[in-house]
Every structure is written in structure tokens, then in C-alpha cells.
Amino acid sequence: MRSVKATLLLLIGIAPGPAVSGAADRAHFRVLDRVVAEDPGPFSATIGGIGNGAEMIRDGSGFEPVIFRNWFLATEGAPDRVIADPTDITVWDQIGNGALDGADVRVYRIENGAFRLVRRDRIPEGGFHASGWIRETPQGRVIPTRTTQFLHSFEAWNRPNAEYWYTVRAVDGWGRLSPPAKPVKITSPANFPKQKPKRRRLIAFEERRGRASGKLPAAPGNLRAKIQDRGHVALSWQAVPGVAGYALFRSDGPPDRHKGFGFDLAEGRDGAAIRKGDLVLVSKKMTEFSRPELLSNRVWNARGPAKMFLPRTVKDWPDGSPGTSWRLASHDRRSPVEEAGETYLEVTMARRGKIRVGTGTNSGTAQQFYPVLEPGVDYRAEVWMKANRGMTVTFDFGGFHGQGPRPIPKESFRIGPEWRKYTYTFRPKVLDPTKKPGQMWLIAGGPGVLGIDNFRVYRADTPYLDLVPEDYARLARSGIGVLRTHATVKTRQRTYDLAQLTNPGGLPTGIENQNSLPQMLSIMEKAGVDPWLQIEPHFTPAEWQGLIEYLAAPYDPGRDSPASKPWAAKRYAQGRRAPWTDAFGKIYFELANETWNDNFGPWVFQNMRDAGTGDRVDRATAYGLFQAYVSGEMRKSPYWNRIADKWVTVVGGWEGRDYGDLAARAAPETDIVTIAAYLGGWEARQRAPEETPAGYFSLMTHALQRGLPTARLHRKQAREVSEARGRPVSLGTYEAGPGYVLPGLGGLKVTREQLIAQEKIMKSLAAGTATLDAFLLRARAGFTLQNFFTWGPGPTWRSHAHDHRGGQDYPMWQLLSLYNREATGDFLKVEIERVPHADLAEAPRRVAIKNAPLVVAYATRQDDRVAVFLLSRRIPGMPDGGDGVTEVTLDLPFTRADRVRRFRTTGHYNQNNLQAENIKIEERVLERTSGLDRFNAGKLAPGSTQLFVFEGVR
Numbered sequence: 028m029r030s031v032k033a034t035l036l037l038l039i040g041i042a043p044g045p046a047v048s049g050a051a052d053r054a055h056f057r058v059l060d061r062v063v064a065e066d067p068g069p070f071s072a073t074i075g076g077i078g079n080g081a082e083m084i085r086d087g088s089g090f091e092p093v094i095f096r097n098w099f100l101a102t103e104g105a106p107d108r109v110i111a112d113p114t115d116i117t118v119w120d121q122i123g124n125g126a127l128d129g130a131d132v133r134v135y136r137i138e139n140g141a142f143r144l145v146r147r148d149r150i151p152e153g154g155f156h157a158s159g160w161i162r163e164t165p166q167g168r169v170i171p172t173r174t175t176q177f178l179h180s181f182e183a184w185n186r187p188n189a190e191y192w193y194t195v196r197a198v199d200g201w202g203r204l205s206p207p208a209k210p211v212k213i214t215s216p217a218n219f220p221k222q223k224p225k226r227r228r229l230i231a232f233e234e235r236r237g238r239a240s241g242k243l244p245a246a247p248g249n250l251r252a253k254i255q256d257r258g259h260v261a262l263s264w265q266a267v268p269g270v271a272g273y274a275l276f277r278s279d280g281p282p283d284r285h286k287g288f289g290f291d292l293a294e295g296r297d298g299a300a301i302r303k304g305d306l307v308l309v310s311k312k313m314t315e316f317s318r319p320e321l322l323s324n325r326v327w328n329a330r331g332p333a334k335m336f337l338p339r340t341v342k343d344w345p346d347g348s349p350g351t352s353w354r355l356a357s358h359d360r361r362s363p364v365e366e367a368g369e370t371y372l373e374v375t376m377a378r379r380g381k382i383r384v385g386t387g388t389n390s391g392t393a394q395q396f397y398p399v400l401e402p403g404v405d406y407r408a409e410v411w412m413k414a415n416r417g418m419t420v421t422f423d424f425g426g427f428h429g430q431g432p433r434p435i436p437k438e439s440f441r442i443g444p445e446w447r448k449y450t451y452t453f454r455p456k457v458l459d460p461t462k463k464p465g466q467m468w469l470i471a472g473g474p475g476v477l478g479i480d481n482f483r484v485y486r487a488d489t490p491y492l493d494l495v496p497e498d499y500a501r502l503a504r505s506g507i508g509v510l511r512t513h514a515t516v517k518t519r520q521r522t523y524d525l526a527q528l529t530n531p532g533g534l535p536t537g538i539e540n541q542n543s544l545p546q547m548l549s550i551m552e553k554a555g556v557d558p559w560l561q562i563e564p565h566f567t568p569a570e571w572q573g574l575i576e577y578l579a580a581p582y583d584p585g586r587d588s589p590a591s592k593p594w595a596a597k598r599y600a601q602g603r604r605a606p607w608t609d610a611f612g613k614i615y616f617e618l619a620n621e622t623w624n625d626n627f628g629p630w631v632f633q634n635m636r637d638a639g640t641g642d643r644v645d646r647a648t649a650y651g652l653f654q655a656y657v658s659g660e661m662r663k664s665p666y667w668n669r670i671a672d673k674w675v676t677v678v679g680g681w682e683g684r685d686y687g688d689l690a691a692r693a694a695p696e697t698d699i700v701t702i703a704a705y706l707g708g709w710e711a712r713q714r715a716p717e718e719t720p721a722g723y724f725s726l727m728t729h730a731l732q733r734g735l736p737t738a739r740l741h742r743k744q745a746r747e748v749s750e751a752r753g754r755p756v757s758l759g760t761y762e763a764g765p766g767y768v769l770p771g772l773g774g775l776k777v778t779r780e781q782l783i784a785q786e787k788i789m790k791s792l793a794a795g796t797a798t799l800d801a802f803l804l805r806a807r808a809g810f811t812l813q814n815f816f817t818w819g820p821g822p823t824w825r826s827h828a829h830d831h832r833g834g835q836d837y838p839m840w841q842l843l844s845l846y847n848r849e850a851t852g853d854f855l856k857v858e859i860e861r862v863p864h865a866d867l868a869e870a871p872r873r874v875a876i877k878n879a880p881l882v883v884a885y886a887t888r889q890d891d892r893v894a895v896f897l898l899s900r901r902i903p904g905m906p907d908g909g910d911g912v913t914e915v916t917l918d919l920p921f922t923r924a925d926r927v928r929r930f931r932t933t934g935h936y937n938q939n940n941l942q943a944e945n946i947k948i949e950e951r952v953l954e955r956t957s958g959l960d961r962f963n964a965g966k967l968a969p970g971s972t973q974l975f976v977f978e979g980v981r
Contacts, residue, residue: 053914054967055860056884058895060920064854066889067811069508069847070802071559072818072826073762076514076540077550078492078532080485082398083388084467086541087339088482089534090355090372093316094527095127095335096565097520097629098308101134106300109134109307110289115629117157117288118520121332123323124280127155130311132292133567134301135656137649139639140693142656144568145305146298154291157323158284160194160207160276168229169198169272175247176263177275178255181219186327189215192278193260195247197267198232201239204274208250208264210282215324216258232272244270279324304636308565312524314355314370318344335521338372338536340384340482350380350473363446364411364480366531371411371480376473385468388484391427391459392831395822399831400428400455400465405487409450410469414442415476422451426465433457442477452487458831483533492532492546494554497834501827502554502818505840506847509615511559511761511814512547514539516620517627522563525570529577529597544577545601552610559615559677559814563630564622564653568660575664578607578614608670615812617677617761618657621703622650623686647686651693654678658696677701677812679761682710683737688744691756699812700745701761704734704805706789706797708766709773712872715781716788723793723937724905725870727970730801731880731900732873738808759812760805764798764839765789767823786822790939792932792946793902793970795838800898802843803885807854815843828940835944838932842972845930845948849976850896852889855920863913865906882913882967893921893977901969902936911936911969917962925979927953936970 076082099115109132114120127150134146163179164170170177179193192212197205248265255261262275278285290309292301301307316336318327326332337344345352356373358364364371374382390397400406408422423429423437438451459465467484471477489495494502515528518537527535532546544560551558566574573594580595582604589596598607608614619630623646632650636643644652658676661667678694680687680702687700706729707713716722741758749755767785768777777785788794802813818840820829826840836844862880869875885896901911934946955962959977967973 052863052909052912053916054862054882055916055918056862057858057860057918058884058886058893058920059856059858060888061856062853062888063856064807064809066851066853066887067806067813069506069851070813070815070843071509071511072505072507072815073511073513074818076538076542077494077819078540078542078546079489079495080483080491081540081542083484084386084482085339086536086539087341087386089368089536089541090338090370090480091368091527091530091534091536092355092370093313093336094310094522094524094537095130095313095520096308096310096522098306098565099629100633100635101301101303101305101307104300104302107292107294108289109292109301110287111307113157113159113161113288116290117161117323118335120161120323121326121335122157122321123319124157125153125155126157126321127290127309127311128152130155130309132290133308133310134298135306135308135653136302137635137637137644137652140637140652142652146301148292148298150290150309151293154293156286156289156291158278158280158286159288160278160285163275163277164229164273167232169232169274171228171230172266172270172272174228174273175266176261179260179262179275179277181215181258181260183219184326184329185215185219186324187215187217187219189279189324189327190281191215191260191324192280192282193250193252193262194276194282195250195262195264196274196276197244197247197270198272198274199239199244199269200235200271202232202234203239203243205244205267205270206246207276208247210278211250211252211262212281213252213254213260216254219258230272247273302638304638306635310524310565314357316345318346335519340386341372342383348381350377351375351382353382356478365448366481366534368480368530368534371478374471374477374479376471376475376477378474380473381471382477383468383470384479384482385466387464388467389426389428389459389465390463391461393460393462395829397464399459399829401831402455402458405452405454406484407450407452407487408438408467408484409448410482411446411448411480412440412442413444413446413478415444416474418442418471418475418477420469420471420477423468423470424465425468426463427459427461428455428465431457431459446478481533492542494550497830499554501836502556504848505818505844507556507818507844508847509557509559509613509812509814510551510554510818511615511617512542512561513620513817514542514547516561516563516630518563518630520629522565525566525573525577525594528562529594531601545598545603548607548610557611557613557615559617561617561620564618564657565630568663571657571660572664575661575670576666579670580666581606606669608673611673613675614670614673615675615677617679618650618654619679621679623647623681645689647689648693651678651690651697654690654694655696658694675699677759677761680741683740685744688741688748691748692751695752695754697756699757699759700741700748701759701812701814702737702741703762704737704760704801705763705766706730706794706801709768709775710766712773713766713768714775715768715777715785718784718788718937720902720905722788723791723970724902726788726793726797727900727902728867728879729797729873730804731876732867732870734801734804736874738805738810742809757809757811758805759810760814762814762816763802764815764824765794769823786941787937787939790837790941791937791970792838792934792939793936795842795932795946796898796970796972797900798839799842799846799896799972800883800900803846803896803898807885815840828942832941833943835940837940838946841946841948842932845974846896849930850887850894850974852887852892852894855886855888855893857884857886860918863901882915884917891979891981893919893980895919895975895977897964897967897973897975899967899969899971903969913967915964915967917964917975919959919962919977921977921980922960923957923981924959924977925956927956927959928976928978929953930974930976932971932973936968
């Protein structure tokens with residue numbers, strides 16, 4: 028049986044030679060001219076919402092309709108009614124009774140191993156029901172039996188002057204509920220004082236095992252409720268003997284009008300009766316926003332739920348300000364507004380009515396969330412406006428640039444009755460050193476009716492939502508091959524339809540920073556990279572087919588028409604005459620994001636039942652079956668054959684588990700199964716690293732102790748899937764790079780000091796080498812598509828610093844880019860003659876390795892160019908003393924080269940590029956071009972990387 032060391036070394040193609048030694052300061056490798064993994068090509072990266080001005084006025088300047096979509100499983104069967112869990116119907120008690128009247132409904136069912144769309148319908152007016160009891164005490168916790176009173180606290184965002192109903196039910200040892208106590212009603216106070224909610228005295232409750240016996244407990248009697256001085260609701264009741272505790276329930280409506288949680292279907296048309304376990308998708312385009320109709324009492328004044336519906340630049344609901352109301356009004360088809368979309372913001376103001384449209388757009392150098400306005404750089408604010416009478420609208424600043432030492436002058440526009448674009452170019456005079464948000468607003472007062480559309484702020488030297496020249500240069504230097512569109516997922520219920528996805532940038536309301544498909548594809552075409560499209564799974568069959576038409580169908584206005592090819596005609600009208608498929612070598616497609624991760628609900632999958640066979644279908648297989656369904660709908664497009672050869676289907680897996688492999692078995696068209704593979708962080712369930720030699724050494728050995736075993740596991744699973752379906756599936760990563768532990772992620776705790784320390788560690792030279800090591804290790808193991816998360820400026824999961832912090836690449840991005848530019852090719856076999864090594868102990872989510880190699884070599888070949896990477900996993904003093912410097916010798920499979928270049932990192936292993944480019948990559952042309960079969964590579968510093976490129980080898 029091979030040792031763990033030998034098995035792991037063979038996995039990455041570094042075979043132990045006959046004389047493996049533990050010599051502390053020397054390494055000797057032999058590169059063989061034998062391919063062990065085919066060229067995977069350049070690495071890829073994920074992008075968020077990108078483009079000039081994307082982060083200035085986010086998600087709300089286009090004033091387009093809201094696309095609300097949601098899906099969940101039916102909990103009961105019914106002929107013409109959908110019944111589901113209250114938390115699903117109400118989006119966790121946020122949307123109210125009637126909110127989704129008029130919505131379209133699709134019902135999907137798994138039958139005999141395939142997803143089918145079994146019904147299309149709509150919810151009639153008055154048909155959406157969110158009227159029933161909401162459990163206030165969480166499942167699994169109860170009010171203790173010795174307590175017959177409870178204090179329910181109102182939050183500041185609850186609805187004032189509203190009627191609330193309460194009831195209490197006893198809970199027996201098996202978790203069964205008694206009938207409800209006779210409900211009581213209270214009216215909430217007009218104002219909620221600032222207060223901390225009273226601590227709820229609840230106890231954990233675990234149901235008894237076995238079959239329940241005996242009668243249900245009796246209902247608690249004599250339930251009373253009153254409002255206390257501080258606005259708390261004091262409830263009391265009579266005890267019920269022999270119970271395990273009590274559960275409290277609340278309702279926004281009178282119990283005699285409860286209709287439960289679900290919705291009616293219009294007329295039972297076009298489909299089958301609803302069955303328990305069906306996947307139900309609800310979709311509604313919204314242009315009207317009535318808070319009483321949309322929100323529950325619990326979130327009446329909460330900003331978070333309001334974001335599901337309102338433009339982000341409008342702070343109040345249409346009826347939220349005295350004397351002012353607004354609506355989304357439809358554009359005339361002949362509207363002169365550029366990129367008009369469907370609707371605009373129409374504000375009606377009485378004589379003393381006011382409106383302020385805007386949001387936080389910038390801040391200072393003491394933060395890294397908002398953009399920082401650069402002194403001496405021109406910015407442009409633009410907006411289309413009209414008014415029914417002469418009206419003055421002022422563009423003004425809040426924060427540092429409005430009230431600071433040298434404020435930017437505000438600008439006033441006199442608005443006329445016809446649509447017109449108003450622009451204002453401004454130049455900041457000083458750099459903001461603060462961390463407070465700065466705002467940009469349009470301010471107007473009544474009386475009058477004001478129309479506003481396409482309110483944008485961006486750098487004046489570059490078109491809106493294009494990349495600025497510096498960013499195109501960064502992408503070119505990176506040698507990146509593919510960009511993954513993360514802005515189009517994680518949308519939750521406020522999302523997009525195909526019409527919004529294919530609109531110009533700045534219009535989609537449910538996509539991060541109002542990015543759009545043509546805007547992102549245009550950037551990728553200019554950058555010379557292929558697209559990796561992430562799209563939520565909620566499209567209709569017509570939308571999936573329309574997507575293929577938009578991307579691939581030719582359009583000739585002499586022969587075609589918007590009626591015959593609506594989506595190709597839209598693309599043509601946008602100025603893109605040739606199909607987008609002409610611009611790219613490959614188009615990668617991924618359905619949603621981490622469909623196993625409930626944090627990204629609702630667009631995840633749950634365990635289901637096959638209605639044809641009765642078999643249980645795990646959530647991974649359900650994901651695969653739905654992927655197969657979507658692929659089938661796409662293939663119905665008459666233009667599929669124009670894109671088929673370029674279309675690459677990617678399934679998102681789950682590191683260390685078989686989720687992606689089960690999905691790929693159910694979706695035979697899957698080309699690549701991907702996983703996340705971070706260096707530590709909350710994704711890997713690792714604690715925050717320490718800024719010590721031991722902490723850095725743990726980082727350097729992460730790829731060995733976790734990356735290698737995980738790669739081996741997934742390679743084995745992929746091989747089994749390929750054999751089972753008779754078609755190969757390859758491996759990749761959808762996210763990878765340095766990992767982070769942040770407050771609130773994964774339930775892990777982290778202090779401010781730890782946040783600062785891990786930023787230094789993960790932007791260090793050591794982290795750069797460790798990141799490259801992990802990527803090369805997986806490439807050598809056969810991973811074909813590897814993705815860095817994410818390209819862009821900022822802290823944590825980012826590739827480079829903000830421009831006001833120098834704009835320099837972080838070391839991990841420097842080194843991945845070096846590979847992309849200089850070292851792609853087939854991976855060659857490398858054998859170890861001698862290498863410094865150490866025994867690595869078992870740790871949480873890490874395997875023990877005896878004699879683990881602390882220096883590694885990777886070699887690639889492309890035609891007559893051979894590249895050899897040397898990476899040091901050593902840290903001074905770790906694990907048993909020494910300075911960590913290694914003298915490296917290479918035996919090469921050639922003797923001469925036309926040119927030899929050496930690239931090496933500068934700086935110390937624990938230096939970082941947070942504030943300046945302390946770590947650089949130096950290039951030098953070496954004089955030696957012959958006698959290369961025994962090559963002295965020189966000294967390799969701890970935690971560092973060197974690359975030797977031999978060109979014209981023979």
C-alpha cells in the first residue's frame with residue numbers, strides 16, 4: 028500500500044524518486060517530457076456588478092418595473108389552490124395578504140426521473156392569502172410550563188396604530204399543539220419608543236421519540252393582553268397541566284377572516300391538480316406599490332423588505348411623505364429618452380410637497396465600500412426630466428463633498444414640459460479622508476408633476492457602465508481567459524426577467540448595480556475573454572429559448588422582423604448586428620449559485636419525490652434534473668445548432684461532497700462539475716488565521732492537507748460519473764482563492780484585530796504563493812476550469828487595491844496572472860530527488876501527512892516553450908528552525924534553449940500589498956542557454972515563487 032505522502036505526490040504528478048531526502052536546505056527535481064494533464068488554459072475570475080458608475084448610484088436609477096419571483100414546494104394537494112409553508116408564502120412574514128394577486132404561476136413536477144412543467148396559471152384578484160397565525164416563539168423552543176405569561180416587544184419598524192391578534196397553544200411532549208386559546212386583540216401604539224426587546228425566557232424543546240399517545244392538550248384559558256407603558260404587549264393565560272410548554276402566535280388579521288397561507292388558481296386551466304411536493308414558481312411584474320397591500324405589519328417601516336419593491340433612490344413609499352406621491356409611469360413608445368426602458372418615476376407634489384431622489388454614492392479613504400471621488404477627475408451627473416409646469420430641480424451633495432472644506436458646487440436645472448437630458452460635470456477639489464457616506468441628490472419642490480429617468484453619475488472620460496481604461500489594462504495584464512457574471516445571481520425574490528436581462532446596462536432593477544447581459548458581454552468582447560453566464564433558474568420556457576435566440580440568431584432586417592425574431596431584433600436594435608456567439612470561443616452556462624446553500628434562497632433545491640415512482644429525490648439530483656429540463660428547453664430553440672458547439676454547461680458542486688456529481692448524473696449534458704476551494708476562511712470552516720510564523724505555515728500547507736485530498740475525492744467521483752453515463756465530465760472551481768472569516772458568516776466569531784490580521788495575511792506574498800500552489804495543484808490533478816473570486820478592487824475577496832490606495836495587484840493575483848501570461852500548457856511529470864519535508868499533524872478538516880514536501884515544482888510545456896514554477900511552502904523557524912531558504916536544482920528534459928527568463932517575487936513572505944506594491948515580480952533574462960539538463964535554479968526564499976521560462980528548447 029502506498030504511503031499517504033506517495034499517494035498525494037502522485038496525484039499532482041510529483042513522483043518520489045529513488046532517493047527522497049529530508050535535507051533541510053536543498054531541493055532537487057527532475058522534469059520529464061511526459062504529459063500528465065492537458066493544458067487547462069488560463070485561469071478565470073468572477074466579477075460582481077462592474078462598469079463605470081456601477082457603484083455610484085446602485086440599483087434604482089432606471090426606475091423600471093420590479094420583477095418579483097419566488098419558488099417553493101407545495102405542502103398539500105388541491106385541485107385549484109396552492110398551499111405552502113407560511114414562511115415561503117410570506118417570504119418570512121414580510122409580504123401581506125393580497126400582495127401577489129394577479130401573479131403568474133408555474134408548477135413543476137418530477138415524474139419518472141424528469142422535471143415537467145405540469146401547469147401554468149395565475150392568481151386571481153383576491154386570491155393570494157397570507158392570513159393566518161404566525162408562530163412568534165421559534166420552532167424547537169417553547170415558553171416554560173411554569174410560566175403563564177409572556178412579554179412580546181414591538182420593534183421600531185413594526186406598524187403603528189395597527190390591530191394585532193394573539194393566541195397561545197400548549198405543546199405536549201411529542202410536539203403536538205393544543206387548540207388555540209381564544210384570541211385577543213390589541214392596537215399597537217402610535218409611536219414605538221426606542222428600546223431593547225425584553226429578553227424572552229424560552230427553553231429548548233426536543234420532541235419525545237415514538238408514537239404519540241393520549242388526547243391533545245387542552246387549550247390555555249383566559250388569555251389576556253395589554254399594552255405596557257414602554258409599548259410591550261403583556262400576555263397572560265391559565266396553565267394547562269402536564270404539558271411541555273407553550274407557543275405564542277400572532278396574526279395581522281381577524282381570525283374569523285383567516286384563509287391560510289397559499290393562493291387560488293384562476294380557473295384550473297392548462298394543467299393538472301396540485302400535488303404535495305410540487306415545485307411552484309410565482310412571478311409578478313410590479314409597477315404599483317401600496318404598502319398596506321404589500322407588507323406585513325411586522326416590517327411596515329423596515330428598509331430591508333422595502334428593497335424588494337422600491338427604487339433604491341426613493342426613500343419613501345408612494346404615500347410616505349405628506350403632499351408628495353409617486354408612481355412608475357409608462358413611457359410612450361416615441362419617448363425621446365435614450366435607453367428609456369418601460370417606465371419612469373413620476374412624482375406628484377402639492378404646494379409644499381418635496382422629493383429627494385438619491386442615495387449614498389461615495390465616501391472617503393477611511394473605508395472601502397463606497398467609491399472615492401478623485402480630485403482633478405471629471406465626473407458627470409446626467410438625468411432625463413420633464414415637468415408639467417416650470418420647476419427647478421437641484422443636483423446637490425451631502426457629506427464631505429457637500430459640507431466639507433471645499434464643497435463641490437450644486438447645480439440647478441430649470442425643467443420644461445418635454446423630456447430633456449440634463450447634465451452636470453463636476454470635479455472634486457480635495458480627497459475625502461473620512462468614512463462617512465456622501466450622497467448625491469436630485470431635490471425638487473411642488474406644486475407640479477415631475478418625470479425622472481436614468482439618473483446616473485459616472486467618470487466623464489468613459490461611457491456609462493463601460494470599463495475605464497485602467498481596468499481594461501488590468502484585465503489585459505492578467506491574461507485571464509473567462510469572466511463569471513456573479514451580478515446576475517443571488518437576486519432573491521426581487522430579480523429579473525429576460526426582457527430586463529437583455530436591456531441596456533442601467534435598466535435592470537434586480538441585478539447588482541444594474542448590470543445587464545449586453546453590457547457585460549460588450550465588456551468581455553473588448554477584453555478578449557469568454558463569458559461564464561450565471562442565470563437564475565426562474566425563466567419561462569419561452570425565456571430560455573429567447574435567451575438562445577438573443578445570443579445566437581442572425582438578424583437581417585430585409586428578411587426578418589421583430590415579430591418573427593423578437594430577441595434577435597432587440598439585439599440588432601441595440602447596435603449588435605452579428606450574434607454574440609460570433610464574439611466568443613466558448614460560452615459557459617451555470618444555473619443559479621450554490622443551489623445547495625439556503626443562504627441563496629429561494630433559488631436553491633430541496634429534497635423532493637418522484638410523482639411517478641414515489642422515490643425520494645435528493646436535492647442534488649433535483650438540481651440536476653432541473654438543469655436537464657432547462658437544457659431541453661434551450662435545445663428547442665431553432666437557433667440551438669448555432670450555439671451548441673460553443674455552449675459549456677457548468678454544474679456547481681459542494682466541496683468535499685457528492686452534490687455536484689449527483690447533479691451531473693441527472694443532467695447528462697453537464698460538461699464541468701465545479702466546487703469552491705478556498706484557502707481557509709469560513710467556507711472551509713477554518714478559524715481566523717494568526718499573524719505568526721505558525722499561522723503563515725498553516726496557510727502554506729493548506730493545499731497539501733485539504734486541497735489535495737479534496738481534489739482526489741472529486742477526481743474519483745468525476746471518473747465514476749463519467750463511466751456511469753458514458754460521457755466524460757471534467758472538474759473545475761467556481762470560486763477559489765484566499766478565504767476569510769467575517770462576522771456573521773458560518774456562525775464563526777471574529778474580532779476587529781483578527782479582521783485586520785487576516786487582511787494582512789491574505790494579501791501577503793505567502794498567501795500569493797499558497798494560492799498559486801492550490802491552483803497549480805488542481806490543474807495538475809486534471810481540473811480544467813479554475814475561477815478566482817473575485818476580480819475588482821477592495822478588501823477580502825478581491826484582486827487589487829482601490830486606486831486611492833495605489834491600485835496595485837495583490838500577490839495572489841500577480842502570481843495567477845503570471846501563470847496566465849507565461850506558463851500555460853500541458854503539465855509535465857516532475858519527480859523529486861530530494862526536498863525539505865515535515866510531518867503535518869491532523870487538524871480539523873485537514874489530514875495528517877508524513878514527510879510532506881515543503882518545496883514544490885510544477886512544469887508545463889507549450890510547443891517549444893517549457894515553464895517551471897518553484898514554490899516554497901517553508902516559513903522561517905517552521906516547523907523546526909532554520910531560515911527557510913532552499914537551494915534548488917532542476918534536471919530538465921532538454922539541453923539548450925534560445926532564451927531563458929526568470930521571474931521571481933520580491934519582498935518578505937509576510938509583507939503585503941494592501942497600501943503599496945511591496946511585493947513585485949521581477950523579470951530577468953539569463954545568460955545561460957546551454958547545458959540546461961542540469962540547471963541550478965539558485966536560492967528560493969521562504970513563502971516565495973520563482974518561474975523559469977525556457978523558450979525554443981531542444
